[in-house]
């Protein structure tokens with residue numbers, strides 16, 4: 067395989083060497099079932115509790131408020147389940163720009179419950195007045211993502227949480243893209259529930275977390291054994307749990323330094339891409355993750371750009387990996403008011419600590435010519 071330029075870190079990330087080293091002993095040596103009684107199994111049990119502490123510390127929670135899941139999609143499903151069982155009459159509030167694991171969970175609730183989807187402004191952010199206006203006495207959950215996976219736009223989480231606290235409504239945030247990039251303190255920020263996923267910050271795929279504030283009463287999500295305080299049965303994925311603990315700690319320690327590096331690559335990309343004629347930046351310069359950029363190129367389709375980038379060994383996405391494969395334009399960009407055609411001409415670039423300046427230059431060298439070539443054969447491109 068040729069040396070790839072991997073600019074798709076919002077889809078998933080490479081497992082870091084230190085994380086791999088930390089988890090491997092739990093596959094090879096300490097493979098015991100943590101619930102077993104012999105002393106060797108204690109190693110596994112202790113490793114889980116250490117990781118729970120690492121995750122808790124990273125987001126300002128207590129260990130007892132951290133529940134390991136199989137992925138953030140599960141965490142998001144679980145958050146809705148918890149909210150649903152708290153009231154007889156249930157009303158959910160979420161946004162039009164959520165990840166599909168929230169959107170489709172919300173959609174499913176519509177069979178029995180009322181769901182309100184808040185729109186966003188053209189910078190991708192919700193309006194706080196809009197949120198406040200839509201909260202009723204039946205509202206049992208407000209679920210709003212911390213930062214968007216397609217645009218990197220950050221929502222006003224503190225203000226949203228404040229409104230929810232004032233109205234006595236449970237607040238959940240899908241913080242998958244924010245963890246490791248932004249400082250998070252669930253207590254200070256008044257977040258009731260929070261989802262995160264290991265594979266977005268250099269742990270393996272297949273491990274997630276749901277934080278649930280200890281004041282919230284809730285029942286089991288998976289029935290069976292007494293793992294995860296009896297709330298989620300199933301033998302623990304010990305190696306992955308060790309990995310997520312190690313990865314989140316590493317992310318916290320290095321956050322500032324890595325953000326500065328990634329941000330400088332992002333600026334270089336931004337300036338370079340804006341040189342291309344008829345390009346639109348999709349996002350919000352003042353409220354954005356350091357690692358995600360999204361652009362629309364008039365007159366061309368995102369898919370075509372991605373194919374040509376791929377021929378040059380560059381991995382990018384249009385929209386999110388979970389929704390790709392469908393021909394519909396991004397629901398996030400449509401919610402930001404883009405036309406169908408402009409939304410379809412979008413490309414997302416998402417960086418990690420492993421990217422280099424040289425990769426950015428290689429990208430910029432091929433990007434302009436690809437757009438030019440595609441426009442030359444595009445039936446919808448009119449030279450202005």
Ligand SMILES: *Cc1c(COP(=O)(O)O)cnc(C)c1O
Pocket residue numbers: 076077136137138139140165167211213214215240242243263264266272273274
């Ligand atoms: C990737 C992602 C998810 C899903 O996480 P999984 O662990 O793959 O289920 C949810 N929300 C956002 C914002 C994401 O980027």
